[in-house]
Amino acid sequence: MVQRTLVVVKPDGVSRGLVGSIIARFENSGLKIKGMKMVIVEENFAKEHYKLDEDWAKNVFIKTKTTHEKEGKEFLYKDHMEFGSLIQKWNMDFLREGPVVAIVLEGPGCIEIVRKIVGHTEPKQAAPGTIRGDFASVESYEVANAKKRVLRNLVHASDSVDNAEREIKLWFKDNEIVE
Numbered sequence: 001m002v003q004r005t006l007v008v009v010k011p012d013g014v015s016r017g018l019v020g021s022i023i024a025r026f027e028n029s030g031l032k033i034k035g036m037k038m039v040i041v042e043e044n045f046a047k048e049h050y051k052l053d054e055d056w057a058k059n060v061f062i063k064t065k066t067t068h069e070k071e072g073k074e075f076l077y078k079d080h081m082e083f084g085s086l087i088q089k090w091n092m093d094f095l096r097e098g099p100v101v102a103i104v105l106e107g108p109g110c111i112e113i114v115r116k117i118v119g120h121t122e123p124k125q126a127a128p129g130t131i132r133g134d135f136a137s138v139e140s141y142e143v144a145n146a147k148k149r150v151l152r153n154l155v156h157a158s159d160s161v162d163n164a165e166r167e168i169k170l171w172f173k174d175n176e177i178v179e
Helices: 011-015 019-026 041-049 054-072 080-095 110-118 130-135 140-145 161-171
Strands: 002-009 033-040 099-109 155-157
Touching: 002 019, 002 110, 002 161, 011 019, 011 099, 019 033, 019 099, 019 110, 019 130, 041 080, 041 161, 054 080, 054 155, 099 161, 110 130, 110 155
Parallel strands: none
Antiparallel strands: 002 099, 002 155, 033 099
């Protein structure tokens, strides 16, 4: 099934001059670029991209709390919405640090393929050969938490068909996508 997905090369990828290398990974896999642009993200736009809702906040809260407990570290937050709001703010701040490159990709099973090419969200866990494994491997949750910020992991990639559709509509007008 042919799908479309959104990839955003985040400010760390743009500032390090990795846009071409990142795009090449997708093109070399056979995916087609259907839209692409460089953007300076405004605050309200970042808030719309990183939408804070109950389910997302619960999910990020539970995952983070479980990781802390597994590592024997104290998790200071009790309310999932408070924690979710903090992570949303960190994500928004990062997205606004500098220009980003937004890309619409298309191909059979595109969402899953892109997620495999990108690699694990935490770069230190990303396999060699993935974008994050090759270019962001020293970044970790521990480093990000110590610096009170989100991971510098180079790219955002939609994680589901629904999110891809929502994100593409947010980032691109119909006439900015080549048919």
